Amino acid sequence: MKIKLIIVLFFTILGFIFPLASWAVNNETDAANVKCIECHERITPNVVNDWKLSHHSREGVTCAHCHGLDHTTSKDSEEARLPQPATCAECHEKQVKQFRSGKHALAWTVMNAMPTTHKLPMALTKGSKGCGGCHKIGEKTPEEVAQLKEEGSGYGHAACDSCHTRHIFSKQEARQPQACQTCHMGFDHPQWEMYSTSKHGVRALLKQNGVLPETAAGPTCQDCHMQDGDHEVRTPWGFLAVRLPLPEDEEWRKDQITIMQALGVLDPEGNPTPRLEVVKAADVIRSTQADFDKEREKLLNACSNCHSDKFAKGELAKGDDLIKKADHLLAEAIRIIASLYQDGVLEKPESYTYAFPDLLTFHDAPRPIEHRLFVMHLEHRMRTFQGAFHNNPDYSLWYGWSEMVVDLSAIKDMAEELREKYEANGGLAKNIQLETTTSPEGK
Amino acid sequence: MLRTIIFSSVLVSFLAIISVNATERSATTLSYACAGCHGTAGVSAGTSIPSLAGLPSEYFIEAMQKFKNGKRGATIMDRIAKAYSNEEIVAMAGFFEQQTWVAASIEVDAEVVAQGQTIHEDKCARCHLAAGKYTEYRLPRIGGQWADYLYFYMKNAQIEGFKQPQPKLMKKSLEGLTEAELTALAQFYAAQ
Numbered sequence: 001m002k003i004k005l006i007i008v009l010f011f012t013i014l015g016f017i018f019p020l021a022s023w024a025v026n027n028e029t030d031a032a033n034v035k036c037i038e039c040h041e042r043i044t045p046n047v048v049n050d051w052k053l054s055h056h057s058r059e060g061v062t063c064a065h066c067h068g069l070d071h072t073t074s075k076d077s078e079e080a081r082l083p084q085p086a087t088c089a090e091c092h093e094k095q096v097k098q099f100r101s102g103k104h105a106l107a108w109t110v111m112n113a114m115p116t117t118h119k120l121p122m123a124l125t126k127g128s129k130g131c132g133g134c135h136k137i138g139e140k141t142p143e144e145v146a147q148l149k150e151e152g153s154g155y156g157h158a159a160c161d162s163c164h165t166r167h168i169f170s171k172q173e174a175r176q177p178q179a180c181q182t183c184h185m186g187f188d189h190p191q192w193e194m195y196s197t198s199k200h201g202v203r204a205l206l207k208q209n210g211v212l213p214e215t216a217a218g219p220t221c222q223d224c225h226m227q228d229g230d231h232e233v234r235t236p237w238g239f240l241a242v243r244l245p246l247p248e249d250e251e252w253r254k255d256q257i258t259i260m261q262a263l264g265v266l267d268p269e270g271n272p273t274p275r276l277e278v279v280k281a282a283d284v285i286r287s288t289q290a291d292f293d294k295e296r297e298k299l300l301n302a303c304s305n306c307h308s309d310k311f312a313k314g315e316l317a318k319g320d321d322l323i324k325k326a327d328h329l330l331a332e333a334i335r336i337i338a339s340l341y342q343d344g345v346l347e348k349p350e351s352y353t354y355a356f357p358d359l360l361t362f363h364d365a366p367r368p369i370e371h372r373l374f375v376m377h378l379e380h381r382m383r384t385f386q387g388a389f390h391n392n393p394d395y396s397l398w399y400g401w402s403e404m405v406v407d408l409s410a411i412k413d414m415a416e417e418l419r420e421k422y423e424a425n426g427g428l429a430k431n432i433q434l435e436t437t438t439s440p441e442g443k
Numbered sequence: 444m445l446r447t448i449i450f451s452s453v454l455v456s457f458l459a460i461i462s463v464n465a466t467e468r469s470a471t472t473l474s475y476a477c478a479g480c481h482g483t484a485g486v487s488a489g490t491s492i493p494s495l496a497g498l499p500s501e502y503f504i505e506a507m508q509k510f511k512n513g514k515r516g517a518t519i520m521d522r523i524a525k526a527y528s529n530e531e532i533v534a535m536a537g538f539f540e541q542q543t544w545v546a547a548s549i550e551v552d553a554e555v556v557a558q559g560q561t562i563h564e565d566k567c568a569r570c571h572l573a574a575g576k577y578t579e580y581r582l583p584r585i586g587g588q589w590a591d592y593l594y595f596y597m598k599n600a601q602i603e604g605f606k607q608p609q610p611k612l613m614k615k616s617l618e619g620l621t622e623a624e625l626t627a628l629a630q631f632y633a634a635q
Contacts, residue, residue, distance in 0.1 A: 037580060052580075059610040060582035064572055090569050091612060 034072050036063035051167040061091070085139050088160050098231035099160070100139065103238070103283055108138025108159075110282045113275075115351070116362040126153040134183035137162040175229075177204055177220045184221075188378045189239070194392035195221065217306050224302040236286060236295040241323050241385055244287045252324045255331035262334045262359045262377075273353070319388035322396065326384040329404045333373055333411045340369075340415055345422040347429045369414040376407035470538035473531055477523075485542040490549060491591035496542035501580045503536040509608060516599060516606040546587030551630045559631025562624055566616040575632045586635030594629040598622075 040063070041048045051057050056065075066087055071080035081087070085105070089096035099105050111117055111131050124130030126148055137159050140148070145157050158166075162183070163174040173179055177195065184191035195201040203218030212218060225233055237243065242260055246253045260266040265276040265285075279285055286292040296316070303312035334357055340346040341355040348355035349366040357370050359377050380403040387395030422429060474485070477495070481487045485496035495503070509515035510524035511532075527535070563575070571577070575586030585593060600607040601617050609617075620628070 034577065035579065057580060059612070060570060060580070061610075062579040062582055064577060064579065065570065069573060069577065 034064060034069055036067075039074075047167050054168045054170070056169060082145070082155070083158050083160075084142075084145065085159050095229075095231045096160075102232035102234050104137045104162075104231075104233050105139045105159075106282050106284075107135040108140050108144070110138065110284060111135035113278050113282055114362070115358070115360055116364050119364045122151060122153065126151060128153070128156040132156070134162070137183070175220065175222055176208070177201065177222070180221045188382055189386065190383065190395070191221070191386060191390060194383075194387050194390040194395045197394075198391040200391055219302070219305075223305075224299060227298065227302055234283070234295055236292050236299065237323065237385070237389075238283075238285050240284060241327075241381070243285050243292055245289060247324070249324065252327060255324075255327040258331040258334050258338075259327060259359075261338075262357050262373075264353065264358055264360055268338070268354050268356045315391075316389070319385055322388045322401070323385045326381050326401065326404060329408050330377055330381050333376055333408050336411055336415045337369060337373060340418060343419075344427065344429055345415075345418050369411060369418065372407055372411055372414065376404055376411070380404045380407060469531075470534040473527075473535050474538050477535075480519075485539045486545040487589065490547070490589045491595060493588055493592045494544065494547070495539045497544040497578065498536075498539055498583060499578055499580050500533070500536035500540045502578070502583050503539055504532055505581060506608075507532045507536075509606075514606055515608055544584065544587065546635060547589045547633045549590055549630075549633050551590075551634045555627050556631045556634050558624070559627035559629070562620070562628055563631055566620075567613075567628070570610070570613065574635045576635055585632045588632055590629040590633035593632055594625055597625045597628065 037048055051063075056062075066081070066083045068079070068081035071077055085096050085099065111125070114131075117125050117131060120130060121127075125132045128136060132153075133156075136156050139159055140157060148157055161169070163179045164170060165173065177192075181192045181196075185193060196205060200219050203212060203216065204220050205218075206212040207214060207216055207218045222229075225235070240263065242256055242263065242265075246256055257266060257270055261268055261270070263275075263279075265273055265279050267273050280287050286295065299316070300309065300312050303315075307315075337346070337357045341348060341357070346355075346367065351361070351364075352358055357373055358365065359374060361370075362374055362378070363371060365371055365374055380400055382400075383395050384400030384404060385396075387393070387397075387400050477485075480489065480492045481495050485494060485498075487494045506515065507524050507527065508529075510517055510520040511527075513521060515521070524532075560574075563571070567575070570582065571585055573586065575588075576584060577586075578584035596607065597617060597620070599605045600609050600614065601620070
């Protein structure tokens with residue numbers, strides 16, 4: 001009786017499996033019969049749903065257009081092509097071309113040009129959990145992508161999806177200031193915090209939530225930095241607020257030279273270093289007056305939608321002046337530490353090219369006094385001038401300038417302490433204990 | 444013992460057939476009305492009438508809705524589509540999607556096909572993948588479709604103001620193509 005039941009069950013099951021099996025074979029025999037949606041509706045339903053809401057789905061741009069036709073089963077997911085800007089350029093040629101002429105496209109190159117990048121855990125750089133999470137917006141060569149995969153970085157190598165997020169790729173989303181928020185926030189470039197609490201941002205956000213009418217003025221990030229949807233994003237001063245030609249003002253000129261020395265683009269004698277070429281190639285600094293003026297004109301054009309030319313120029317000039325004043329504080333701090341190297345109080349670390357503080361080593365700098373300098377530069381100097389350009393008085397003053405003043409006085413104290421120890425040790429730099437020096441309060 | 448085995452397997456197969464018929468009956472019956480032109484299982488015999496077998500249901504439903512609402516220019520389908528409710532359209536979409544595609548069999552000139560392929564690769568391949576055979580969601584299969592149908596579709600698509608559904612980029616791709624080039628494209632796709 002039991003055996004009979006088992007046999008009956010066996011054939012019943014067979015009866016169901018057989019038609020299913022032949023169906024599967026039929027589908028697999030035709031490569032043109034790839035059915036991505038059928039599976040992915042079960043495996044990653046929101047990916048499919050997002051895409052169905054996208055303009056792509058309406059235009060007949062489906063999975064295979066970006067991911068290719070090679071991945072057809074759960075076992076060959078490696079075969080799915082992961083898109084790069086070149087993929088998007090197949091249809092969005094103009095936008096990709098613009099993108100490539102701006103700073104975003106170079107974000108990956110810039111990240112790799114930073115000495116600190118190569119000292120951080122992979123997860124924090126190429127693995128997207130740190131720098132790479134935002135710098136992924138930069139374009140990568142096919143070789144770089146292949147190497148990334150080999151190194152186990154996994155996913156996240158696309159660029160355009162930084163603003164047009166997967167898989168809805170919404171133009172509307174990318175036009176909102178929030179599209180910039182994930183990356184332009186926090187320690188080194190809190191543009192979101194500055195902008196969103198400035199009157200520009202407050203009005204834009206009030207328009208979004210319907211308090212102000214849609215036609216009221218209230219600029220988004222894109223209104224100034226991506227005018228008419230131009231994907232070429234560049235600014236006059238760039239990220240580091242150093243540029244060529246050097247300023248005519250004698251004192252400022254000297255200060256900028258000192259800062260460029262600490263950035264490692266000029267050597268301690270003031271001659272250009274190989275790093276200058278890297279920085280120029282990565283378009284981090286504007287290297288001609290015309291280049292600077294062009295970007296400045298672009299911004300003034302945006303200002304002129306609401307402000308008189310005189311007003312706008314005056315406000316931007318105040319920002320320039322703050323850079324000059326902030327540079328003086330920073331240059332003094334750099335010179336204090338440089339003199340420690342010069343006098344043998346500090347020994348040149350092996351990783352340094354010159355016996356001179358290196359701002360681009362970030363937190364990997366060898367001593368707390370240089371950590372403090374790094375914070376003064378990357379956190380506080382940035383806030384001072386970015387706050388001015390983004391119309392955020394608190395950022396310019398309390399989170400920027402005021403902190404720089406405090407940094408400078410701390411660095412002076414720390415330098416003095418180091419000198420005292422050095423002398424007490426009979427002039428032996430290596431006996432200076434790192435733990436005993438005051439550590440910075442910042443990050 | 445043997446009797447039981449035979450009986451149970453026959454019963455299972457029988458039940459399977461019944462259950463399939465029960466769900467497809469209405470859609471199948473509805474599709475009879477289309478068979479005169481589009482063939483019994485969506486494989487059309489006429490060279491200017493498109494095959495429907497295997498069309499993704501999303502594409503099918505949208506095409507029918509557009510015919511119905513006057514959003515897609517037609518010689519005949521606009522009138523036919525009006526006779527069907529949305530539910531019936533959805534049911535037919537499911538039916539045709541299940542049918543197996545059979546490629547058009549027409550005489551083609553190898554040289555013309557080669558010409559068509561060059562234009563296809565230059566202007567159409569980025570969307571109509573796998574020589575036009577790829578189909579998913581709202582992208583119809585054109586590889587193996589009837590040549591005359593394709594030709595008329597493209598020709599109409601070039602006419603300003605003619606309601607022929609097409610993405611902006613397709614419109615741009617078709618711009619300026621001569622009748623000879625359209626013929627070459629149609630032959631290339633039909634030959635797939």
